[in-house]
Amino acid sequence: MPALDDVTRGRILFGGDYNPEQWPEETWAEDMRLMKDAGVNSVTVGVFSWARIEPRPGVRDFGWLDRLADLAHAHGIGVVLATPTAAPPPWMGARHPETLPRDESGQTVWWGSRQQFCPSSPTYRAYAAAITEDLAARYAGHPALTMWHINNEYCTHCWCDETARHFRRWLAARYGTVEALNEAWGTAFWSQRYDTWDEVIPPRRAQYLRNPAHLLDFRRFTSDALLECYTAERDIVARHTPHVPVTTNFMPLWSGQDAWAWAAREDVVSVDVYPDPKDPLGGQYNALVGDMTRSQAGGGPWMVMEQAAGTVNWRDVNHPKPEGLNRLLSLQAVAHGADGVCYFQWRQSRQGAEKFHSGMVPHAGEHGRTFREVKRIGAELAVLGPRVAGTRVAAEVAVLHDWHTWWATQQEGRLSREVEYPELLRAWHRALWEEGLTAAFAHPEHDLGGYRMVVVPQLYLLSDAAVDNLVAYVAGGGTLVSGFLTGVADEDDRIRPGGMDERLRALFGIGVLHEWWPLDRGETVACDGFAGTLWSEELEVADAEVVSAYRGGELAGLPAVLRRGRAWYVSTLPEPAGLRGLLGRAAAGAGVRPVLEGLPAGVEAVRRGGLLFVLNHGRAPVGVAVPGAYRDVLSGAAVAGSLALERYGVAVLREEAP
Template sequence: MPSLDDTTRGRVLFGGDYNPEQWPEETWREDVRLMRDARVNSVTVGVFSWARLEPRPGVRDFGWLDRLMDLLHEHGIGVVLATPTSAPPPWLGRLHPETLPRDADGRVEWWGGRQHFSHSSAVYRRYAAAITEDLAARYAAHPALTMWHINNEYCTADHGDEAAARFRGWLRAKYGTTDALNTAWGTAFWSQRYDDWGEILPARHTHYLKNPAQVLDFRRFTSDMLLECFTAERDIVRRHTPHLPVTTNFMPLFFGQDAWRWAEEEDVVSVDLYPDPRDPVGGARDGALVQDLTRSQARGPWMLMEQAAGAVNWRGVNHPRPRGLNRLWSWQAVARGADAVCYFQWRQSRQGAEKFHSGMVGHAGERGRTFQEVRRLGAELERIGGEVAGRQVTADVTVLHDWHAWWAAEQDGRLSSRAGHPNLLAAWHRALWEAHLTADFAHPEHDLTGRRLVVVPQLYLLTDAAIDNLRAYVEGGGTLVCGFLTGVADEDDRVRPGGVDPRLRELFGIRVLHEWWPLGEGETVGCDGFRGTLWSEEIEAADDLDERIDYRGGELDGLPAVLRRGRAWYVSTLPEPDALRALLARIAAGAGVRPVLDGLPQGVEAVRRGELLFVLNHGREPVTVAVPGPHRELLTGVAVRDEVRLERFGVAVLRP
């Protein structure tokens, strides 16, 4: 199958979304001049162009796109051509209202925005396939075409009647009989037993709490329906251009897609990433999590499809990126495996909903700071991209994550809304990041053989196969550290015997888990050497533990907060950030995992990609970092021995 390497050809792609239909054609030549000046080598075209390409049903207007493709090729700029199906034209909704999605209250989501399509609508799928077919046939042989981008940020749920019919079909294929469905959904509770498939609805608005197993399956169904839309268009373009890779862009840690499964269907895994520039260090932590997850889904180099060159327009207060931060965060993505650094969008819009969302060329034009910083970054990527592209990132820690566990945990009738899956994932990854330990991600059923340290922040739902996989990993000599509320439910959201699966209780040395004790806002619990937050548990431990850290004070005084049996650790609270970092660093050291560099100043990040060492200063003050042995700093060409100085938001790329 084609891959990102087929497009990058030993370089880092640099560019962004280009929406020339917003501008008169005389602006296009000015655009390509500036693109050349900024060393742009790739642009994504056509993402929101459906109404321009098909102004009326069945009518095609490709002339403008022909001229644009020719112009870009003339200037050596490759095109990632998008199917425009994320934003159907108004005429489709007017003529075919059944293509419009409905929310859980039955309200129609009208045109006038974007993503206004029902993933289950046969009419929508037919029109989407037709425009995709004609695009692929027309441009398959065009020399500018380097990659396909399907739709954009798939995120639409639909609770309408056509989706309901598809949901029933999906359930019949999964369960076979209503008796099997009733067992899986636990419909004996609240008189919910279904006798006929026609009685079953999507997870629509109810008077009180919804059946969590029904909600879980509806989330699975929604991910699958959106994936069907993607693969239908993907297969069309593959038929015309089997040699070109295909992608669609994930949103960062997005709730609505099983991205492990989606990644298997993509040739290139890409993501959109918009950390908040008000907190450069926090934004770097958030960015590192998404970058590590995306790299793991890609099993190698990946594509940063969108970022902002400056401010966005959808936060309550939209701060620009301080001077140098755009360059720093772009190089962070490259350090963590990106072989493409792109933006939304090339030229900042003057009209529409995103006119205050920054572009590579902002309202200030080419003399503005934003474009000048973009220009510098493009020159650097062009100069050393060949040294970086295709190289693998070194990571000795593996974090387990599963969308089904997240979906099941986010139910209304839970013990604590504060103990959310993404917050815990971020807290544990932050601790690893601050300990300078680079992490990969994996699904709990992936092969864990040879991984030195496996970390499970929280996996409320675990299949039998996943539990057996964790046990086999530890029995094979691996080190496992696991957070609270893991292994509580099976794949149908049925609570395991004893509140945690017996196989996991044996693994961690838990004789009985008597009670869960969630903590409220501002509450903490004392432990030997630290304070716990968010959660605690009343645990009766086995007699043969190898190590324990106890609760001190309160109802749980003297009971174990942290347990270790052999190479398996269980942490029943969320230690405060410094304590969690210290605990994970100690466990990692015991597993033979060392930081990339020792003694790094606060806010400095170090990552190895191949033989290259990336050192990034996320602080606002200059720092000096000790680096063992002689290196050459590739961005400046300067020889470095024993230490490197980084300015505020500074970057060094070191080759031995």
């Protein structure tokens, strides 16, 4: 099976989306000169080129793409060739309106943007397969081809009649009978019982709250329907080029895809990541995305398919990256295991909806600050590639994450709309990150035996297999720290007796879970050692140590944090310093130590490939204590005892023999 190593060969891929069809061909030669100047070795081509390749049904125009691929190869630049199926041409919607998606109210989503396709449409799938077949046949032997990129940021949802038929087939395969579906969905509630499959529709706009199990299965189905589209195209290109790896780019913390299932179908796991330059925790978000994507890649190298060289165009206010931040985030991705650092896009567009989205070559051209920094990054990645490409990042802590529990927590009738699953992931990962503990992510049914400590920000929905896995992990000597509202529901979103799975209550030493007490926005509850936010729970202890108790409100004197042996339960969300302290204490007890002790605030340390990456996410210079003698492989400077980092500064240290 091909892999990213087959493409990188001891280097880090550097480049980005290249859209030459937006520019006159005389610009292409200039692009090649600038790419060589910047150290670009990879470009992604054809992502949104369907209308150019197939200007009308059945017609093919490959001439321009032939010339571009030849030109890239002549300059030593590899081509990641995309199937253009994320943006069907206007002729498809005009001639085949059944390919257009419909929203929850039955309204047609028209062409004029992108992603305007119904994943269940046989007509769309047939056209997508045909263009993919012809692309693969034509370029299978081209020497510039290094990787296939299928579609782009799969995110389409549809509620049309064709989707309804597909959904019924999916449900029949899952449940077998309508009676089993009724049992799983609890349709005795509100007279929702189905008598035949034909009565089942997607969860369209309804009079009041919709069945949460119905919504959950539709999220599962939609992820699977999109995955069918991906695998159909993947299988075509793999048949023509079994030696060429295949990817599609994830969006980070995107709820629409079960990325654990998707990653298993990819040769290369890639992601698009856009931290807000104004976010003081943008570096932590970038680290989280890197840790999650690396974990989806099985702990091996992964790829940043898209990031921004400067500003984006889709926030309310779009700030540019200050000098140094682009370099910092790029090298941080490498520290977290990336073997590819790429951008959207190469040359900033002059027209269209993304003309204010930055490019590696901005409107200011090659003399602008953005391109100058891009050149520096390219040169430094060329130095790092032979040292780190193909190496892994060791992590002794795992954060458990599951898309199915995320989907279940988004139901319309829930206890608190202030509790957002991705924000809990960020909060717990932040505590580990600030404590200097390198983390991985894992599915709750994965083998957890390689981790000293496992943390659960929240897993509201857990299968029996997952619950047994957690119990076995602790029995095997692992340390488990769980957040609130975990183990509440089974796979069908059916509340477990007692409000929490009895195996977990026994694991944590909880006797009775009397009530959930969500907190209002901005409200806190005093606990021993910290303030709790978002949530609290009325718990009765069976046989556990009370690590922290509530000291105010209705729950005064009741346990906030419990520990039974190596199993911890945290019934609120401690404010950041409190959560960091708790996880640091649990980690120390599990034998997990920070990469570097005593790091200043905003400084991160990660080890990869025998190198120590030290990254300053702060806006001011800082000094860092570094025991031992090192040499910075980027600057060549000797480092002994202490390290001075400029704002957004990065040092990559190789230990020197004493």
